[in-house]
Amino acid sequence: MIDLHSHILPGIDDGARNLDDSLLMAKTAVATGTTVLACTPHIKPPTYLNNGPAIDAAVNFLRSQLELADIPLELVVGADIHINHDLLDGLKTGRLPTINGSRYFLFEPDHNVLPPGMERFCASILAAGFIPVLTHPERLVWIERHYDLVCHLEEMGVALQITASSITGGFGRRVQQWSMRMLGENRVDIIASDAHNNTNRSTSLSDAWTLVEEQFGSACANQLLLENPQRILQDQPLLEKARDWNTVAPQKHGWLNLINRISSK
Numbered sequence: 487m488i489d490l491h492s493h494i495l496p497g498i499d500d501g502a503r504n505l506d507d508s509l510l511m512a513k514t515a516v517a518t519g520t521t522v523l524a525c526t527p528h529i530k531p532p533t534y535l536n537n538g539p540a541i542d543a544a545v546n547f548l549r550s551q552l553e554l555a556d557i558p559l560e561l562v563v564g565a566d567i568h569i570n571h572d573l574l575d576g577l578k579t580g581r582l583p584t585i586n587g588s589r590y591f592l593f594e595p596d597h598n599v600l601p602p603g604m605e606r607f608c609a610s611i612l613a614a615g616f617i618p619v620l621t622h623p624e625r626l627v628w629i630e631r632h633y634d635l636v637c638h639l640e641e642m643g644v645a646l647q648i649t650a651s652s653i654t655g656g657f658g659r660r661v662q663q664w665s666m667r668m669l670g671e672n673r674v675d676i677i678a679s680d681a682h683n684n685t686n687r688s689t690s691l692s693d694a695w696t697l698v699e700e701q702f703g704s705a706c707a708n709q710l711l712l713e714n715p716q717r718i719l720q721d722q723p724l725l726e727k728a729r730d731w732n733t734v735a736p737q738k739h740g741w742l743n744l745i746n747r748i749s750s751k
């Protein structure tokens with residue numbers, strides 16, 4: 487699998503606190519089937535002042551440490567970019583890194599309040615040739631009131647990333663329900679760990695793979711956890727969403743049964 491969202495770089499945001507944490511997170515990723523991991527620290531001034539050149543240097547450092555520790559995990563550069571007014575300029579200059587130098591970048595709006603003008607903002611970024619990957623919409627507090635906007639953004643060409651542990655219930659039932667709904671409606675482009683540590687927010691994607699495979703089929707799991715992430719790394723268009731997944735799970739189990747079955751495991 488390929489994981490395009492992690493806070494594995496040591497000591498530069500609220501993820502790995504030190505190199506030991508980073509190495510443990512890398513070992514977990516390898517042990518659970520991840521071969522490539524994007525290092526995507528927060529960029530959220532004034533709290534997290536990371537930038538492209540500094541992230542490059544931090545990734546190079548961690549690469550060298552993985553090699554010394556004999557951990558076979560390939561790292562690529564990225565960032566978890568909080569919405570800000572000069573985002574487009576930052577992407578153009580390289581101050582804000584895209585994923586592996588592609589046109590795709592992780593884009594995080596405020597969790598609690600819908601930022602005004604989101605639609606116009608995303609349209610201007612898309613028109614400039616960049617593709618926002620909206621991180622974990624299922625966890626946004628405002629999704630309930632503005633799900634139509636999330637759908638509209640997706641239809642405009644914004645990619646959606648769901649967090650692996652949201653699917654498996656790690657953020658509670660409400661978040662899990664939104665995850666399953668968006669998966670069932672074929673709104674999701676990639677699944678990633680958004681790992682912050684080696685305990686409750688780990689780098690493991692394997693449980694999410696199992697659950698998605700069970701509910702939506704192996705082609706779906708493969709598309710969201712391997713093929714689309716690979717396409718992003720190679721700066722290629724994402725795969726068409728297979729509309730037949732749309733009907734499989736609800737017809738088989740119904741949404742509530744589905745969630746109950748998952749929750750009782």
Ligand SMILES: [Fe+2]
Nearest residue numbers: 491566621680
């Ligand atoms: Fe993140």
